[in-house]
Amino acid sequence: MAQHRTRAALPLERKFISRPTTLRVVEGCVALYRELGDGRRLIPDVLGPGRLFGSGLVDVQDCRAMTLAATSVETFDGPPQAAVIDVVMRQMLLRAQAHAILLGRKTAAERVATALLDLASQFARKSRSPSGKGKTTFNLHLTRADLADWLGLTLETVSRCLGAFKRGRLIAFDHPEIITIRDRTALEALAAGNARAFAA
């Protein structure tokens, strides 16, 4: 599936990637983003380990990519195989459509719940202690502002939602970047649009 590849080892902190190649996230987190003329910014997708991106794939047009943590990526020398492109594009499109629903028709709380579940699935640590059933802990690589630009909200609203979830025992966190999911069922109900609770 992969052509000749080189480990690029970019332990960049919030550096920018603009080279025209295809890349795969090995560890860490990459966010695609676009800036409007004025201050507005939008992050259409957040990529965890295993996800592919690069020119001619995803950041079509004028999207840029930025690493949000100590991140390493592999580069592919030639253009990737057509079959690979197809699979990745399909996944991107699927995610884009799901995200469109989120942006167009979900409340703030529903958006944050959806985001938490997505990030948990991409960044979950395997260390689920014997006691923890369904409890997942993961590193939220995004700041509140990044989350806001991903979810079409403001950073204050994101913070309020996370606070409300914490008070409601859906999640837990001491450090604002290390999140534990305590009640996945409730989060999923929220994300799906059931459960009208937890206004920001």
Place this chain on the structure above:
Amino acid sequence: MAQHRTRAALPLERKFISRPTTLRVVEGCVALYRELGDGRRLIPDVLGPGRLFGSGLVDVQDCRAMTLAATSVETFDGPPQAAVIDVVMRQMLLRAQAHAILLGRKTAAERVATALLDLASQFARKSRSPSGKGKTTFNLHLTRADLADWLGLTLETVSRCLGAFKRGRLIAFDHPEIITIRDRTALEALAAGNARAFAA
């Protein structure tokens, strides 16, 4: 580019398409849509003549398609060529990302302005009279409710925006479905996010 094709001639009015084939819009208008559990609905894309869609292409997952006017489509017998899929997917992804920005970061007026320009480019009538410079007239195949579901708004807000544009001489319409663009420049400025005017 096209394989053996048959004119399917579906002069359906808001009928539903669910067959697993690849289709091309010949004339009329097709909207892809998804329904959430409760009443909420979202239209991720609206397709005019020339656009391709169908299974394994666009309405990936559980998107459905619906015709919004007397519409005819061609069907392709086999699966389309890989190159065709690639081009179409790329276009869809591009549009999806642009739409994500609209949904995530634009005001109601900006969204409606963007939609009008998009629809004008897809459905413009060639009959630009000698006097009309830049004036385009087109048939808005979508109802206000459809527009709302496309733009992540309510039908009332859409109606108010259109009314505001009409009063501001940006557009004109007597029949609510036949729209004429009178000031394309202003609309484009609005759509781009400049010009803070015309709150709903």
Place this chain on the structure above:
DNA sequence: CGCATTTTTGATTCTTATCAAGACGAGTGG
């Protein structure tokens, strides 16, 4: 010519954005 659907318009409410301080944490230099 009614009847049903869509559109417009108005009044009000709600959610979220905006504005404004603080609080917390990490890193720096004395």
Place this chain on the structure above:
DNA sequence: CCACTCGTCTTGATAAGAATCAAAAATGCG
């Protein structure tokens, strides 16, 4: 080790934008 500072996060008060509720006007259809 301790101020100091910068960036992020939290929290509160207020405001703006769009949703909701409600009811007319158009429009289209049988």
